Amino acid sequence: MTIDPVKLDTVLVLGTGLVGTSIGLALRQRGVTVLLADRDLGAVRLAREMGAGQEWRLGDPVDLAVVAVPPDHVASELRGLQQLGAARFYTDVASVKARPIAAAAALGCDLSTYVASHPMAGREKAGPGAARGDLFLGRPWALCPTDEASAAAREAVLRLIELCGANAVEVAAEDHDRAVAVVSHAPHVAASAVAARLADASDVALGLAGQGVRDVTRIAGGDPGLWLGILSGNAAPVAEVLEAVSRDLSEAATALRALAQGDESAGPEVTELLKRGVAGHGRIPGKHGGPAAAYAVVQVVIGDRPGQLARLFQICDEVGVNVEDVRLEHAPGLPLGLAELSVQPDAVAVLNQALRDRGWQLP
Known part of the structure; x- marks a missing residue:
């Protein structure tokens, strides 16, 4: 009907x-x-x-x-x-x-x-x-x-x-809760665990922090009270995921201890976890759903002042290049950063040339 x-x-x-x-x-x-x-x-x-x-x-x-x-x-x-x-x-x-x-x-x-x-x-x-x-x-x-x-x-x-x-x-509600435990709730706890290591980190370590640690810990900035309510409402499925992550981390730590003592046979165990991580990351759907597309990245130095991103996107528009994604990495202590533009592979040469012609600095 x-x-x-x-x-x-x-x-x-x-x-x-x-x-x-x-x-x-x-x-x-x-x-x-x-x-x-x-x-x-x-x-x-x-x-x-x-x-x-x-x-x-x-x-x-x-x-x-x-x-x-x-x-x-x-x-x-x-x-x-x-x-x-x-x-x-x-x-x-x-x-x-x-x-x-x-x-x-x-x-x-x-x-x-x-x-x-x-x-x-x-x-x-x-x-x-x-x-x-x-x-x-x-x-x-x-x-x-x-x-x-x-x-x-x-x-x-x-x-x-x-x-x-x-x-x-x-x-179904139960399927939803098991799914979000994997893709949302457990990742938040894992990010918080990594971010918690930074609370007592040395100034030297924090001074060396790059985009990687920012990416991993970004969601850890959420409100703890709100997240306690979320996690409490989905406690058992989240616990199951965290227990599986904990096993992987424990096995990786044991292997790394062995490597530190000169046992090279432990290397493949760490490699296997890294490979499974690559495989899992590759299954995250792309922006239109389905498998994620393989984009190329164009890097360009960008000043930390108003209007720079607008100028950058205007050039992309002028040469007919669609920006699929954008990421900014700031340079600590300097008034500039690095913009990473994800584009179709066949657009890289066109965009690089257009940026150079207009005086932009490419690394």
Whole structure:
């Protein structure tokens, strides 16, 4: 049976943190009326000033309510909204799914109007001030309908995902939680463990820090309180992944100890882990999904002053070269850095020549 698309004229966002405010900004760009609510009135005010919507007043008609609160609070907030009859349909955007759904059922929530979901997008920064209307563009957004969920509720959440520019991925709640343990939650703990070594590192070590350690530890800057709630809600799957990582690290450490004592036979064990790492990295989907494309990198020295990136991209536009990705590496103590532009291999010669002709320095 074909279901007519559900029209979302008005959406309530309960929780004006990074994700909730970003949803509001994305929907406002598509002409949707967004109503905002949060126990933190300051957060609501900032989200409103950023253009994410207007403050919700009880009784305002709403098509869909988005519960954007930590996992442990999803069920109680959902129950409260449903008791008020706040919306026709409901979703949440917490990063774990099985426990909130089970808690909602235990509280007697109406599961026919509720479809849990989770946008796979975020930043290491938190709060409405870090929100962006393009946060979800092209990103996966999981939806986890239960057997009780109505077709109309599912369509409403699919419409939300479409309006935010994300790609819907339907998955069972338990499968979702096991998956995010591998690709999100355990990596955050691993990054934190590496970053924790820097807390007591010498000034010499920190002075030698390059882009590699910044890349590995970037996500470790997240709010610990928020992440404790996320990890607690998905504790068992995350623990399983961390135990597997721990075994790999322990075996690598033992092999390296052997190498340090002159036992060259331990080398292949370390090599095998590095090879498996390369294989795993290669399986990360590219920007359009599927296998990651093999791009070439053009490096160019760039001054640390306004307008330099704009000039660089303008040259790419002039010669018809599409920049697939960009990465900046700053030079400590100097007013310059290195821009790495990922382009199609056949565009390298054209772009290099164009940059040289315009006086740019290539390493």
